[in-house]
Amino acid sequence: MSEDEKQRILDYVKQQKKSKLYFNDLCKAVPEIKMMAAKKVVNELVNEGKLKYWSSGSTTMYMLPSEGDVEKEEKGMN
């Protein structure tokens, strides 16, 4: 996996109006690679803390850390 692929995915996420994106959406940033390979790139971005998971329990989406802060999310509940 290349740094270029990671950067293209991050740039793509930043350009979107929606804060949460499906895995399929992220793959649009790197159309030349298979989805199994794209998964490794996305995993790496999660491990580096550059993307975050958001899960409804049944579906999982991805977001930028700046969009999803646990403390803020939980304060919003109170």
Place this chain on the structure above:
Amino acid sequence: MALKHATPMLDELEKGPWPSFVSDVKRMAAKGNKMCEDWLGLMELSFKEKEGHWKHGGIVGVFGYGGGVIGRYCDRPDLFPNVAHFHTMRVNQPCSKYYSTGILRKLCDLWEAHGSGLTNMHGSTGDIVLLGTTTDHLEPLFYELTHEFKMDLGGSGSNLRTPEGCLGMSRCEWSCINTQDIIYDLTQEYQDALHRPMFPYKFKFKSSGCPMDCVASIARSDCSIIGTWRDAIRIDQEAVKAYVGGELVPHAGADGPRKDFDIKAEVIDLCPTKCMEYDGKTLKIHTSDCVRCMHCIRVLPRALRPGLDRGATILVGAKAPILEGAQLGSVVIPFIKMESPYTEFKGFVEKMWDWWMEEGKNRERIGETIQRLTLREFLKVVELEPDPRMVNTPRFNPYIFYDPAAVPGGWEHDAAAFRQRHQA
């Protein structure tokens, strides 16, 4: 001890002959469990208003995992502050749910220390579901679970969900495959898919040892692995006579003692393909017509047994109703040997996943993708030949849609020209 919230409607659920979860939760609340106290109040409010007060979803989780924790919040934290955050954790159950009472006690102690103490044994994927904790407890609990208990979180979200199997060969004489080994092997092999989401939606494996399908895999799993056999049912003619003569009790005595067993009415006439006959002396089964429904084996377990050339039937596409209504799985591999390390099966799984990841829409189960893009297309990508056993009712359905590429000479269909000739 008086509880914090009055619960007249929940109290109704304690009446009657059955054990009540309300009594269980009240017992914990009476011991001073504040989460349980507020949980009772929240449930009462929901019953009163006939509206749910839970919101689910969020970014909570443990590091490196994209599943196993489901954020859950109450939308009335002003009234019920102790359940304002009430996250669920799914713990991967041991194969066939075998565990000692010792580990269960330790698990309950761990959950009382880190959560509400409420559990759901078990979720529909078989997970041990731990209900209600707060974000600060997630990592410490996960550390202890993995390091002390040697247990792991299960699947949630767009992951492979925790694979589940029946008791299999550990308890059941009918099991044609080692479901425990299959489930353990798949769980280990596909750890990455279990913990790091990549699919358009959830994906479930379930395995039953025989066509009785005790884990209901045919209805509940995207990929069912159901034990079967391809030779003949083994018949002990003397035992058949003993059933007919009343010396043995049918259904292994499940209906109590009885002497009125009628083999024609209860077995021969109920065979779905009418492949059995009994002339008063000998029971015959025409194996080529047998669909392995196991009804006869179930009624006459001492006389009939599954054959010895065993393996599994693989079905794909079952799901509960969300988009297209409930679907049962379709047969895609009528027979596969399913011997460790299951290389042939895993080859099929990976081709199937590759295709679904590329073609599946967001929140589309694989059964829906197959329905949208056709079973023929699916068979092409997983490199399987169509087979009459894949057709739901092959003896009654006269419609076959041939693929032009599969017919010598083929043909081309010009839809626009057709419409030109058939304008009305």
